[in-house]
Structures are given as C-alpha cells and as structure tokens.
Amino acid sequence: MTIVNDLDENFRFLILEVTNQVDVTRNFMRSMDKELFEKIVSRDDYIDNLKAVIENLIFSKIYQDHSLDQKAINIIRAKNIICSNLERIADFCVNIVRQVGYIKKISSLKNFNHEPFFDEVEKCFPLILPVLEEGNLTKALIICEAELNLDRLYKYHFDLAMAGLRGDKTPEDIVTMLFIFRYLERIGDSLLNIGEALLYAILGEKIKIAQFEALRKTISKSGIDESLPKLRYETYWGTRSGCNISRIKSNSSNDGLRTQDGIFKGGSAKKILAEKKNLEKWQQIMPGLTPKIISCHEEGGKAAILVEFLPGLTLDELVLTCDEDVLASALNNLDKTFQAIWAKTMVKASAETDYIAQLLSRLEGIRAVHPLFFKQDMQISGKPIYSIMELISRAGLVEKQLNAPFTVFVHGDCNTNNILLNQENGVISFIDLYRSRQSDYLQDVSVLLVSFFRMPVFAGSVRGRLNWIIEHIFQEAQAFAAKNKDVYFDCRLALGMARSFITSTRFELNVEFAREMFMRGQYILEKVGSLKKEELMNFKFPIDVLFY
Amino acid sequence: MAEQKFFFESFQDSETIKSYLESLLKGIAQKKIILRTDGEDITMYPNGLLKLTIKAKRKSNKNRLNIKISWTDEHSKVVSSNNTLDIQS
Numbered sequence: 001m002t003i004v005n006d007l008d009e010n011f012r013f014l015i016l017e018v019t020n021q022v023d024v025t026r027n028f029m030r031s032m033d034k035e036l037f038e039k040i041v042s043r044d045d046y047i048d049n050l051k052a053v054i055e056n057l058i059f060s061k062i063y064q065d066h067s068l069d070q071k072a073i074n075i076i077r078a079k080n081i082i083c084s085n086l087e088r089i090a091d092f093c094v095n096i097v098r099q100v101g102y103i104k105k106i107s108s109l110k111n112f113n114h115e116p117f118f119d120e121v122e123k124c125f126p127l128i129l130p131v132l133e134e135g136n137l138t139k140a141l142i143i144c145e146a147e148l149n150l151d152r153l154y155k156y157h158f159d160l161a162m163a164g165l166r167g168d169k170t171p172e173d174i175v176t177m178l179f180i181f182r183y184l185e186r187i188g189d190s191l192l193n194i195g196e197a198l199l200y201a202i203l204g205e206k207i208k209i210a211q212f213e214a215l216r217k218t219i220s221k222s223g224i225d226e227s228l229p230k231l232r233y234e235t236y237w238g239t240r241s242g243c244n245i246s247r248i249k250s251n252s253s254n255d256g257l258r259t260q261d262g263i264f265k266g267g268s269a270k271k272i273l274a275e276k277k278n279l280e281k282w283q284q285i286m287p288g289l290t291p292k293i294i295s296c297h298e299e300g301g302k303a304a305i306l307v308e309f310l311p312g313l314t315l316d317e318l319v320l321t322c323d324e325d326v327l328a329s330a331l332n333n334l335d336k337t338f339q340a341i342w343a344k345t346m347v348k349a350s351a352e353t354d355y356i357a358q359l360l361s362r363l364e365g366i367r368a369v370h371p372l373f374f375k376q377d378m379q380i381s382g383k384p385i386y387s388i389m390e391l392i393s394r395a396g397l398v399e400k401q402l403n404a405p406f407t408v409f410v411h412g413d414c415n416t417n418n419i420l421l422n423q424e425n426g427v428i429s430f431i432d433l434y435r436s437r438q439s440d441y442l443q444d445v446s447v448l449l450v451s452f453f454r455m456p457v458f459a460g461s462v463r464g465r466l467n468w469i470i471e472h473i474f475q476e477a478q479a480f481a482a483k484n485k486d487v488y489f490d491c492r493l494a495l496g497m498a499r500s501f502i503t504s505t506r507f508e509l510n511v512e513f514a515r516e517m518f519m520r521g522q523y524i525l526e527k528v529g530s531l532k533k534e535e536l537m538n539f540k541f542p543i544d545v546l547f548y
Numbered sequence: 549m550a551e552q553k554f555f556f557e558s559f560q561d562s563e564t565i566k567s568y569l570e571s572l573l574k575g576i577a578q579k580k581i582i583l584r585t586d587g588e589d590i591t592m593y594p595n596g597l598l599k600l601t602i603k604a605k606r607k608s609n610k611n612r613l614n615i616k617i618s619w620t621d622e623h624s625k626v627v628s629s630n631n632t633l634d635i636q637s
Contacts, residue, residue: 324627464624471625544596547623
C-alpha cells in the first residue's frame with residue numbers, strides 16, 4: 001500500500017479507511033466470519049501508519065508554510081484532532097472484534113442489538129469533509145449529537161444486561177457483550193471530539209458542545225440578528241472564576257453593529273445567576289458602572305449569560321502603558337467612583353468580617369502549590385516562632401472583636417483586571433461581579449492593593465509607579481475611614497491584607513515572589529494576632545508591607 | 549550611589565561574640581548602625597520592613613549559624629514611568 005505525500009488526500013483516505021473498518025466490524029458482528037476478523041486486525045496497522053503520516057504532514061505544513069492564514073491553520077489543527085480520533089475509532093473496532101471471540105453462545109444474546117449503534121456511527125463519517133469544505137455548522141452538530149445518541153443506546157443495553165445478569169445462565173456472554181457496547185459508546189466520545197474539532201474549524205475558537213449549545217440559546221434569546229458562523233467568537237483563556245468567558249463580535253461592518261458586541265459567560269448556574277442578580281443590583285445603584293445584561297439562559301445546573309462588551313483598558317494595562325496624566329486622572333476617577341458607591345450603599349449597622357474564614361477556605365489550594373511554606377511551630381533559644389496555622393488562629397480571635405462599623409456594596413473580586421477605564425470618556429467600569437455583596441469596604445481595598453502589588457514588575461520605574469498607586473489608594477481609604485469614624489480601620493485592613501497576600505500565592509508560580517507575599521501576610525498576622533483588646537484601636541497598619 | 553561594603557571575619561569566644569551582637573542590637577534599637585572600615589563609614593538605617601533570615605547547619609562536627617537582615621531603604625513612589633519593564637513570571 002503506497003502512501004502519497006499530500007495532506008488532503010491522506011486525510012480523505014483516512015476517513016475512507018475508518019469508515020470501511022467500522023463497516024467491516026458491523027459485518028463481522030453479523031456473520032462472525034473469521035476472514036473479516038483478520039482483515040480488520042491487519043488493516044489497523046495501515047490506519048496507524050496513515051495517521052502518523054498525516055501528523056507529520058500537518059506539523060511540517062504548520063511550521064514550513066508561512067503563507068497560511070489563521071483560518072487555514074485552524075482547519076489544519078482541526079484535522080489533526082480528527083485524525084487522532086479516527087485512529088482511535090479504528091482501534092475500538094479491533095477491540096470489539098477481539099471481544100466477540102469470547103462469546104460462547106451467540107443465540108443467547110438475541111435481545112442485544114448492535115445495529116443502531118453502527119447506524120449512528122456510520123452516518124457521521126460522510127459529513128466530515130463537507131463540514132471542513134463548506135463550514136456547515138448543522139452537519140458538525142449532527143456529529144456531536146451522535147455521542148448523545150450512542151450514550152442513550154448504551155444506557156438501554158446496560159439496563160438490559162443488568163436485568164439479564166440476574167437470571168441468565170450465561171452471564172459471561174452478557175458481560176462480554178457489554179464490553180462491546182462500551183467500545184461503541186467510546187466511539188461516540190471520539191465522534192464528539194471530531195465534532196468539536198469541526199466547530200473549531202468553523203468558529204475559529206475551541207468550544208465545547210455544551211458551551212456551544214448555551215451560546216446558541218443565549219444568542220437566540222438576545223435578539224441579535226446574526227447567524228452563529230457570522231459572529232466572531234474569541235475565548236478569553238486563563239479565567240480563575242471557573243466560567244468560560246468569550247467575546248462575541250459581529251463580523252458585519254455596518255456602523256452601529258458594534259453595540260451588538262458582547263461578553264459570553266458559561267458555567268455553573270450558581271455563579272452565573274449570582275452574577276446576573278448582582279449586575280441587576282449594580283444597575284440600580286449606579287447605572288452604567290457595570291455591563292448591561294443582553295440575555296441569560298439556564299438549563300440543568302448550567303447557565304450562560306451574554307452581557308454588553310464595555311470598551312476600555314483594565315487597570316493593570318493602564319499602569320503598564322499609559323502616560324502619567326492619564327493614570328493620575330484614572331485614579332482620580334476611581335476614587336470618585338468608590339466614594340460614590342460607598343456613600344450610596346452605606347448601611348450604618350456594624351457587621352462581622354470574614355477575612356480569616358476566607359483565608360482558611362483557600363488554604364488547601366495554597367498548600368497544593370507551595371507546600372514548603374507551611375512550617376510547624378519553631379523556637380530560637382526558647383523564643384517561639386508560631387506556625388502559619390497558629391498565626392491564623394490567633395488573628396481569628398482578634399477578628400471576632402472587630403466588627404466593621406458599617407457595610408457597603410462591594411465589587412467582591414476587586415482585582416486590577418476587573419476594573420476598566422474607558423479612555424475616551426474617563427468612565428470607570430466594573431466587570432466580573434458574581435461575588436458582589438453588602439460587606440466591609442476594606443474587602444475591595446485590600447484585594448485591589450494586593451492586586452497592584454503582585455503585578456510581576458519587580459524593579460525600575462514601573463514598580464515606583466505601582467508603589468505610588470498603592471500609597472494613593474491606602475491614603476484615600478484611610479481618609480474615608482477617618483471621615484466615617486472607622487476606628488478599627490488599621491486592624492481590619494491588616495486582616496484583609498494578610499488574607500490577600502497569602503491567598504494570592506496560589507496563583508504565583510514564581511516561588512521567590514510568592515514567598516515574599518506569604519511572609520508579608522505572616523508578618524501582618526503576627527502583628528494583629530498579638531494585640532490585646534485595649535491595643536486594637538491604637539494599632540497602626542505597617543504600611544511598609546505594601547511596597548516592594 | 550557607589551556600592552559600599554564591610555567585611556569582618558575573626559575567631560572569637562562566645563563572650564566576645566555576645567558583645568558584638570549587643571552592639572548590633574543597640575544599633576537596631578536605634579535604627580542606625582555605623583560600620584567603619586579603612587577610615588570609611590557605612591551607615592545603615594534598619595527601619596520599616598526588615599527581612600530576617602536565620603540559617604543553621606550542622607554536619608558531623610562542623611557547625612554554621614547565619615543571621616541575615618536585609619531591607620530596602622525608601623521605596624520609589626513616582627507616577628512617571630519611562631516604560632522600561634522588567635517582567636518575570
């Protein structure tokens with residue numbers, strides 16, 4: 001068998017070979033013909049080789065052909081995924097025919113019907129090339145749906161097998177048959193990978209079918225008059241909130257359509273619905289501060305939301321790229337925004353804080369990344385050095401004596417990348433608001449301070465700029481505290497800062513810098529934890545810990 | 549500012565070491581330590597956030613105890629930036 005040196009042709013061959021392999025497997029299941037068995041097993045080597053050839057061609061094309069545009073690269077990458085999964089399907093065929101050899105009495109299995117499984121699998125293969133050539137989304141979805149149909153068939157036969165096992169005289173055959181159906185069900189998983197690769201080729205971004213369905217339903221509810229292939233879909237990687245976040249752009253060039261740009265978020269219903277509720281509340285508090293909701297969709301524990309895309313730079317981008325006057329003006333607007341929110345939402349009733357509880361709930365995550373930071377109690381010539389757990393426990397006792405004198409509606413995840421400045425009009429916006437709630441204003445202040453501190457710029461004028469911003473935010477918060485007679489400001493800020501310094505280390509893989517933050521948190525806990533009740537009011541926050 | 553260095557190494561008994569450490573302790577309490585070498589003074593101001601590192605090592609009959617205190621004097625706090633970045637991850 002000769003293998004030609006052309007990617008498209010080999011890819012076409014592979015689809016044909018695997019289609020044929022599945023078809024012969026089906027025939028073997030019908031006839032138990034030994035010749036077919038040998039044909040399937042020997043054909044598998046050829047398919048393996050073909051896959052290796054295609055992989056080589058794909059990698060050399062991506063590295064050597066510099067004329068490829070992004071769309072062409074996406075299609076080649078999709079082909080690579082499809083190729084691996086086709087080869088896996090062929091392997092499953094071999095596994096299936098080998099299992100058949102263990103069946104002793106085929107007549108006892110007449111209730112089990114493999115035909116609908118094969119119908120489902122075989123209808124997918126002829127769709128692959130047309131989807132790649134025409135970008136036909138409907139056909140791609142048919143391939144994805146095959147997995148669901150195969151799962152249903154498997155469930156039906158699984159139940160049948162369980163019932164059969166209870167009274168059957170040939171349980172071995174039923175178990176073997178179940179193995180066969182299990183392989184057919186796994187072919188469904190591979191088909192789903194193929195379908196998702198095809199969605200990737202069409203949409204230009206990696207997307208899971210569940211995410212795609214949520215997107216389709218949310219867009220359809222939004223009233224946006226665009227078919228999905230015409231929308232540009234950009235995944236924002238690296239989110240820590242456990243949600244998938246993507247930007248949806250209209251590809252149309254008409255004026256005004258930019259207002260249809262949106263941010264699509266999919267994830268657990270709990271988080272998404274919390275964000276929806278908070279966005280609605282923020283719209284009442286300060287219209288325009290947060291994105292408007294375009295549509296929301298909930299189904300089976302999952303939810304998706306499409307919100308307005310707000311233009312602007314995040315605060316961390318501003319620090320790195322903007323002139324000093326733009327940055328100073330942005331900080332000024334940020335001060336005004338916080339002052340306005342705090343004034344408008346202030347509830348003058350004292351409330352417990354939960355900084356230590358927040359720290360404790362993230363401790364295992366920190367330990368997983370930095371186990372060496374967690375030392376036991378030590379001593380130097382009799383002087384005790386407390387472990388982090390002991391320090392946290394002592395600070396926890398102090399926190400119980402320190403209610404916040406009032407609460408405000410807080411952002412709840414006030415990191416630099418969740419605050420935007422629109423440079424055209426100077427407006428500040430908040431995004432990513434599923435943790436918003438009525439709480440201590442120092443929750444947001446401490447998270448924001450550490451968020452600036454942990455930017456990975458360790459020297460030079462940018463660090464000087466970060467120190468300047470940190471000092472400015474601290475002074476603004478301090479002035480607000482004084483104005484509102486918040487006598488435990490220093491102590492609560494210390495607890496919030498300790499919490500944020502220590503919990504931030506779980507995202508910091510630069511061990512030296514992570515240790516720096518951890519030790520700062522430890523230092524603050526040591527200071528606060530040693531305070532007696534009568535000392536709380538006079539405690540001064542050790543501001544030096546804020547500067548690097 | 550040009551780099552300034554002080555280096556001192558000697559054999560001592562524990563009583564004399566105690567007197568050196570007490571002298572250093574006095575400087576730390578006053579937040580000012582003056583070290584003189586070759587007629588030149590190095591004045592250090594241990595103030596604000598200081599990092600203390602204590603390392604001990606014992607192998608067969610050899611012992612070592614290192615005490616290190618390090619800090620940054622005044623942190624630069626300026627809004628202007630010439631945008632020269634030193635980003636590490």
